[in-house]
Amino acid sequence: MSHEKVRSGTIAELKHDENNANQGTEFGNHLLRQSIEKLGVGRGVVAAKDGTIIGGNHVTEMLGELGIENVIFVPTDGKTLVVTQRTDIEPGSKEFHELALADNKVGEVNLNFNLDKVTELSDAFGIDMKSWGFEPEEKEKLRESYSANVGEVLYEPREASHRPDELFTAETRFDAEIEAIQNEGIRKMLKARAAYFATFNYAKIADYYAYQATAEEKPLFEKLALVLLDKDQLIAKGFAEIMEEMQELNGFTVGEEDSEDE
Incomplete structure (x- = not known):
C-alpha cells in the first residue's frame, strides 16, 4: 500500500x-x-499516477455529464484491494x-472493442493479446459486425428532435486515400465499401422515425432495416439472405455449429 494519504479531489x-480501446455502445451508455x-x-x-484513467473512462465521462464532481483518491501500488463501500445500501x-x-449488465453491453486500436497497442507495447482472449473466431466476428450494422436492440422511441447528422457517424479514415485513386470505377467501389464501416445511433x-420522418422516408427506413417494426421483418426484407451469403463466403452456413475435426 502506498504511504500517500487518501484525499478528496x-x-x-x-x-x-x-x-482507450473500448468504444462503448449507445445502449450501454x-x-x-x-x-x-x-x-x-x-x-x-x-487511474495511473498522473490521473489518466486506466479503467472507467465511460463512467467518469458520464459522471461529468451528470454534474457529479467529488472524488476520493486512494493511492495504492496494486497490492491492496480498494473497496467502495456503499453505507446507504443494506x-x-x-x-x-x-x-x-x-x-454487470452495463459492463456487458457497454463493451465494444476498437480492434484497430487493440492491434495498435499490441504492436506498440508488445502485448500478447492472445493471452487476453483477443482472438475471436471469424464466425463470431461476422455475427457481431452484422448485429452492429443492422441493429438488434429494441428501442422505445422518445418524442425528441434530432438532426440527420446525429443519426449516424460516417467512416472518414480512408477518404483522402480513396480520393487519390485515379480510376473512377474503383474509387466508387472503395467509397461503397468504406460506407460499410459507418455506425448508426x-x-x-x-x-x-416515430416523430420526424416523412411519409417518403419511413418506407426506406423499414426496407433498409434501420427500424424493425416486427421480428419477422428482418427476414421479409431479405437481410437473412444477405447473412447467408456472407456466411457461405466465409465457409459456414446459418445455424451451423462450430465443430472440431475428428
Missing part, C-alpha cells in the same frame, strides 16, 4: 485515456446513465440486488 483531476441516476455511483475507477435489499445486476433513429 474533483473529477477534473482525472484525464481521459486517448488510447444509456444503461450507465440510468444506473447512476437511479442507484448512484457504484464501483470506482482506476445487504439483501432491492437496491443491493438491483445495483449488482445493473453493474439506433435509439435516435427510432426517435426520428
